[in-house]
Amino acid sequence: MTQPLFLPSDLDVVVIGAGSAGISAARRLLKAGLSVVMLEARARLGGRAHTVVHRQIEHRGGTLEMGLDLGAGWLHSADENVMARIGRAAGFTIDETPPPWRQQAFGIGMSKDEQVAFGEAFDAFDDRVAQAAARGEDGPASDLFKPTDTPEGRWNDRMDAISGALNGAKFADVSTRDYDAYRDTGINWRVGEGYGALVSALGEGLPVVTDCAVTRIDRSGSRLRIETVRGAVEAKAVVLTVPTNLIASEAIRIEPPLPALVEAAAGVPLGLASKVHMTVEGAEDFPGDSQLWGRTDTSQTAGYHLRPFGRPMIEGYFGGDLAWGLEAQGEPAFFDFAVDELVALLGSDFRRRLAPVATSMWGSEDWSRGAYSHCLPGHGGDRLKLKQPVENRIFIAGEATAEAFYGTVHGAWMEGERAALETIAALGLDRWESEPRPTE
Numbered sequence: 001m002t003q004p005l006f007l008p009s010d011l012d013v014v015v016i017g018a019g020s021a022g023i024s025a026a027r028r029l030l031k032a033g034l035s036v037v038m039l040e041a042r043a044r045l046g047g048r049a050h051t052v053v054h055r056q057i058e059h060r061g062g063t064l065e066m067g068l069d070l071g072a073g074w075l076h077s078a079d080e081n082v083m084a085r086i087g088r089a090a091g092f093t094i095d096e097t098p099p100p101w102r103q104q105a106f107g108i109g110m111s112k113d114e115q116v117a118f119g120e121a122f123d124a125f126d127d128r129v130a131q132a133a134a135r136g137e138d139g140p141a142s143d144l145f146k147p148t149d150t151p152e153g154r155w156n157d158r159m160d161a162i163s164g165a166l167n168g169a170k171f172a173d174v175s176t177r178d179y180d181a182y183r184d185t186g187i188n189w190r191v192g193e194g195y196g197a198l199v200s201a202l203g204e205g206l207p208v209v210t211d212c213a214v215t216r217i218d219r220s221g222s223r224l225r226i227e228t229v230r231g232a233v234e235a236k237a238v239v240l241t242v243p244t245n246l247i248a249s250e251a252i253r254i255e256p257p258l259p260a261l262v263e264a265a266a267g268v269p270l271g272l273a274s275k276v277h278m279t280v281e282g283a284e285d286f287p288g289d290s291q292l293w294g295r296t297d298t299s300q301t302a303g304y305h306l307r308p309f310g311r312p313m314i315e316g317y318f319g320g321d322l323a324w325g326l327e328a329q330g331e332p333a334f335f336d337f338a339v340d341e342l343v344a345l346l347g348s349d350f351r352r353r354l355a356p357v358a359t360s361m362w363g364s365e366d367w368s369r370g371a372y373s374h375c376l377p378g379h380g381g382d383r384l385k386l387k388q389p390v391e392n393r394i395f396i397a398g399e400a401t402a403e404a405f406y407g408t409v410h411g412a413w414m415e416g417e418r419a420a421l422e423t424i425a426a427l428g429l430d431r432w433e434s435e436p437r438p439t440e
């Protein structure tokens with residue numbers, strides 16, 4: 001039976017969602033001396049940052065214990081990424097091995113010259129997007145593709161495969177202005193123990209009620225009434241950190257309704273990216289941290305990170321339409337697809353060397369309904385609209401409100417801080433001024 005809520009009746013702030021944004025908001029609010037509780041629908045913290053532990057017996061008899069990230073794995077723009085410093089301070093291992101994404105191991109299915117040509121074509125596309133955004137254009141980013149019968153245009157499908165990984169959607173569904181606004185320093189690191197393990201550890205000890213989905217926010221009274229599957233609480237303010245697809249579908253009903261908020265969230269939907277972690281026998285045949293892309297002539301192909309951290313594993317990464325299609329077929333479809341692509345590259349013998357360990361299903365999970373957000377064409381300004389406070393007492397935060405670092409853990413973290421500071425100011429407190437600066 002679901003336990004009813006027993007919470008203080010004089011709460012200052014309810015934080016809805018205990019992912020990166022919710023945890024950082026709660027930490028900052030608590031530092032300011034406010035009474036705060038996080039309400040989290042899932043049984044765990046971390047949201048879309050989620051590490052599962054896999055233990056494998058080695059042939060030498062030892063046990064290999066590996067934290068596998070089903071969601072966020074990389075500290076993007078790592079040299080500017082607040083989570084790198086926070087992670088180190090929390091005792092986590094920050095691994096600076098660069099990602100292999102731009103390479104194709106052994107040149108299989110793509111020669112070195114082709115890899116260079118593709119890299120140049122992608123950089124030229126990025127430049128055209130930047131120029132269009134500077135001119136104030138906000139159409140589909142794919143409008144900046146070259147015709148398919150030109151040397152650059154031959155790579156359009158492959159660019160869409162990459163867009164599936166970057167945006168969770170093909171470039172035709174991505175706003176030029178938003179894509180250009182993303183800040184990427186080109187440096188990417190990882191957390192040895194798992195990025196999800198880090199995020200949930202940062203939430204340890206905070207006041208949180210799990211298995212407690214919020215269903216409704218009643219803003220008709222002087223205090224906000226937050227209704228959950230386990231009863232209702234009241235608070236002066238709310239920090240709302242749930243993914244945009246849930247705001248757009250009004251999974252949490254806000255009354256009186258907020259059509260502008262729902263509309264803004266609909267302009268910044270979550271695309272889909274999916275992962276399958278596989279064990280591979282005879283992993284020593286591959287260089288550690290190397291990469292294979294399944295095909296170069298279609299967007300319906302996945303990327304395979306061989307031996308991440310040198311482990312005897314392969315991580316398959318599926319984006320956009322391909323990921324939605326495979327999710328619709330059910331979890332085993334990811335592994336089957338990966339095996340077919342890897343066998344086509346490495347020979348039929350490879351099939352028996354692979355076994356699935358963990359597969360993500362972010363698209364069908366009730367509390368995410370996707371992976372990370374992109375702005376639709378014509379909606380490049382919607383992240384800003386999304387984060388407008390409501391009556392100075394409902395504050396929206398999450399990866400989707402991070403205009404330069406959207407789709408990331410650190411973007412969500414910084415937005416949680418921003419929303420917390422706005423809340424503190426709205427409640428008439430300035431105690432945070434004596435605290436370390438935001439994001440520190």
Ligand SMILES: Cc1cc2nc3c(=O)[nH]c(=O)nc-3n(C[C@H](O)[C@H](O)[C@H](O)COP(=O)(O)OP(=O)(O)OC[C@H]3O[C@@H](n4cnc5c(N)ncnc54)[C@H](O)[C@@H]3O)c2cc1C
Pocket residue numbers: 016017018019020021022039040041042045046047048049070071072073074075076212213214215241242243246251252273274275360362367368370371372397398399400406407408409410412
């Ligand atoms: C496959 C994949 C790969 C990724 N790779 C990277 C990467 O390499 N690097 C990177 O930085 N980022 C990556 N990301 C993105 C990153 O995971 C997210 O941007 C970030 O974790 C989002 O944090 P958030 O706090 O905004 O949202 P969330 O983590 O989604 O947190 C929102 C929380 O709200 C809860 N919730 C939802 N509805 C309710 C409700 N009704 N009541 C109460 N609680 C509710 C959810 O359970 C969740 O815990 C990846 C994501 C995926 C899925």
